[in-house]
Amino acid sequence: xxxxxxxxxxxxxxxxxxxxxxxxxxxxxxxxxxxxxxxxxxxxxxxxxxxxxxxxxxxxxxxxxxxxxxxxxxxxxxxxxxxxxxxxxxxxxxxxxxxxxxxxxxxxxxxxxxxxxxxxxxxxxxxxxxxxxxxxxxxxxxxxxxxxxxxxxxxxxxxxxxxxxxxxxxxxxxxxxxxxxxxxxxxxxxxxxxxxxxxxxxxxxxxxxxxxxxxxxxxxxxxxxxxxxxxxxxxxxxxxxxxxxxxxxxxxxxxxxxxxxxxx
Numbered sequence: 001x002x003x004x005x006x007x008x009x010x011x012x013x014x015x016x017x018x019x020x021x022x023x024x025x026x027x028x029x030x031x032x033x034x035x036x037x038x039x040x041x042x043x044x045x046x047x048x049x050x051x052x053x054x055x056x057x058x059x060x061x062x063x064x065x066x067x068x069x070x071x072x073x074x075x076x077x078x079x080x081x082x083x084x085x086x087x088x089x090x091x092x093x094x095x096x097x098x099x100x101x102x103x104x105x106x107x108x109x110x111x112x113x114x115x116x117x118x119x120x121x122x123x124x125x126x127x128x129x130x131x132x133x134x135x136x137x138x139x140x141x142x143x144x145x146x147x148x149x150x151x152x153x154x155x156x157x158x159x160x161x162x163x164x165x166x167x168x169x170x171x172x173x174x175x176x177x178x179x180x181x182x183x184x185x186x187x188x189x190x191x192x193x194x195x196x197x198x199x200x201x202x203x204x205x206x207x208x209x210x211x212x213x214x215x216x217x218x219x220x221x222x223x224x225x226x227x228x229x230x231x232x233x234x235x236x237x238x239x240x241x242x243x244x245x246x247x248x249x250x251x252x253x254x255x256x257x258x259x260x261x262x263x264x
Contacts, residue, residue, distance in 0.1 A: 023240055030233035048234035058235055061219035068215065069198035072137035076194045079138070080145025081187055085179075087146075088153040099150075103143040113140070114207035121208070128210040136208045137198040144197060145190035152186025192250050196243050 025039050033043030052058055083102055087095055105113060117136050118127055126132030160182075164174045180187075202217045209218055216239065223232055 026233050026236050027240060030230060030237040032230050032233075034230070036229070048230045049237070051231060052234060052238070055231070057214070058216070058219060061214045061216040062238075064214060065199050065216040068134060068137055069195045071134055072141050072198040073191050073194035075134075075138050076141035076145050077187060077191045080142045080190060080194075081149050081183075083142075084146050084149035084153060088150060088156070089158075099146070102146050105140045106143045106147075110140070110201075110203035114204040117204065118207040127208065130213065133205070133208040133210075133213065136204050137201065140201065140204055141194035141197055144193040145187070148186045148190035148193070149183060152183040156182065188250055192246055196246065200239065200243070 028041050029039045030048060031044050031046065032041035033045035033047070034041070080102075086092065087099060092098060114136075117132075117139070121127040121132045121136075126135065156179075160178050161174050164178050165171075169177065200217055201215075202221055205215055205218055206221070209215065214222075216235065220232055220235055223229075
């Protein structure tokens, strides 16, 4: 058992290194003082971050990404939380199939999903529109909320709701005073992952976006088709810093790590 445990730790460490390696390369490269990308960086400078302020296309793309990510996460939280509550509280026929359907975008390759949405949206005139783009992002964000809220409800004590009802609280009051505070960390975790999923998405967005609507990941993708410069590395660094800051803030406020631990 000890040897098996060491092997699991080693495999986990290798997987984490493999996942984090691009970040460990791109962040130092964004602080290079050279006029070309290099790793290890030649000197240290924040010039490429300051130059972002002189590039309106990146600022506009960032605002577009933030706007759609915020809208997608808010709508996904409402839809995903309601779906998770219904699945957790009631014995619905075919519950396992419903869960599989709601979380299917997590397992379907996003390239396949993007092509399928493009084929479906084109006849109904949603392809290349802001509405179609938002709907596509909601589809890929809802599964995260459903999963997190279902995990948060897995150890929920429903006697608290029944006690509140016996004492005269109506269903709305029970939800706002009892249920919502207890599952708030799960909802916020789902909202965070939904926001980051929408903000960073490239594959699905590539099929849904129009020439007049650019997001930050697509702007990076487009610029890299011509030439790679430290400016693109600095844009990627901004995305990494924003993602890391959101996760650290949520962990500090609600201890999201405990939620992950509960799921195991």
